[in-house]
Amino acid sequence: MEINAIPEAFQTKLRLAVLSALLTGKKNFRDLKQITGATDGNLGAQLKKLEEAGYIEIDKAFVNKKPQTSCKITDFGRGQFREYVEMLECLLGQAENGQKS
Amino acid sequence: MEINAIPEAFQTKLRLAVLSALLTGKKNFRDLKQITGATDGNLGAQLKKLEEAGYIEIDKAFVNKKPQTSCKITDFGRGQFREYVEMLECLLGQAENGQKS
DNA sequence: ATAGAGAACTCTATAATATAGAGTATAGTA
DNA sequence: TACTATACTCTATATTATAGAGTTCTCTAT
Numbered sequence: 001m002e003i004n005a006i007p008e009a010f011q012t013k014l015r016l017a018v019l020s021a022l023l024t025g026k027k028n029f030r031d032l033k034q035i036t037g038a039t040d041g042n043l044g045a046q047l048k049k050l051e052e053a054g055y056i057e058i059d060k061a062f063v064n065k066k067p068q069t070s071c072k073i074t075d076f077g078r079g080q081f082r083e084y085v086e087m088l089e090c091l092l093g094q095a096e097n098g099q100k101s
Numbered sequence: 102m103e104i105n106a107i108p109e110a111f112q113t114k115l116r117l118a119v120l121s122a123l124l125t126g127k128k129n130f131r132d133l134k135q136i137t138g139a140t141d142g143n144l145g146a147q148l149k150k151l152e153e154a155g156y157i158e159i160d161k162a163f164v165n166k167k168p169q170t171s172c173k174i175t176d177f178g179r180g181q182f183r184e185y186v187e188m189l190e191c192l193l194g195q196a197e198n199g200q201k202s
Numbered sequence: 203a204t205a206g207a208g209a210a211c212t213c214t215a216t217a218a219t220a221t222a223g224a225g226t227a228t229a230g231t232a
Numbered sequence: 233t234a235c236t237a238t239a240c241t242c243t244a245t246a247t248t249a250t251a252g253a254g255t256t257c258t259c260t261a262t
Binding site for chain 1: 122
Binding site for chain 4: 040041068069
């Protein structure tokens with residue numbers, strides 16, 4: 001991954017928080033709202049963006065007779081996350097060696 | 102570092118690109134412009150933000166009889182960068198183990 | 203001394219986008 | 233039939249990144 005091609009997904013607290021939360025497993029709308037502290041409208045909008053970009057999958061169903069929106073990170077999303085971290089690690093690694101500041 | 106407290110510095114390609122470039126050593130305005138592809142105005146604005154936030158130091162001087170703005174990452178900036186990467190690594194690590202997707 | 207060039211801005215307007223919050227749809231329950 | 237909970241959608245606002253014109257400063261050439 002190139003430094004100049006960082007996916008938009010990683011460019012706001014909220015989307016990054018959502019992805020991070022999903023790394024450890026499925027979460028529903030309610031969970032994500034509580035974890036991130038976002039409002040309904042904003043969370044809905046950002047989830048939609050993440051879905052459109054292929055980072056997450058959104059599944060709607062009725063659970064316990066209540067609507068439940070379940071979100072899950074995709075393999076693509078997980079891969080991008082890993083690549084992003086690896087890129088940063090690499091940059092940091094270069095810095096720790098060749099200190100010519 | 103908390104997922105909900107990610108510094109603004111890491112929330113745009115441009116600022117992240119600048120910080121990354123500075124990790125490996127001092128760079129002047131011209132270098133950074135070339136590396137990032139940003140316009141003068143935009144680069145100037147973002148450098149100012151990074152400076153105000155204490156991530157970088159900007160030094161102005163005349164070199165070869167031409168003005169030269171030299172930018173350098175601070176210890177604080179380097180530390181924040183490391184913390185940020187470590188936080189992401191940690192999240193990713195949790196995910197690789199307890200897969201309950 | 204005057205004009206021009208290069209570097210690095212500053213300033214302002216525009217564009218993009220995150221966010222809040224009101225309103226809406228749906229299914230279930232009383 | 234009214235009422236509740238969930239999860240939106242839609243719209244307006246606020247924030248912020250970006251572009252680009254104009255400005256300042258120093259030196260060089262005329």
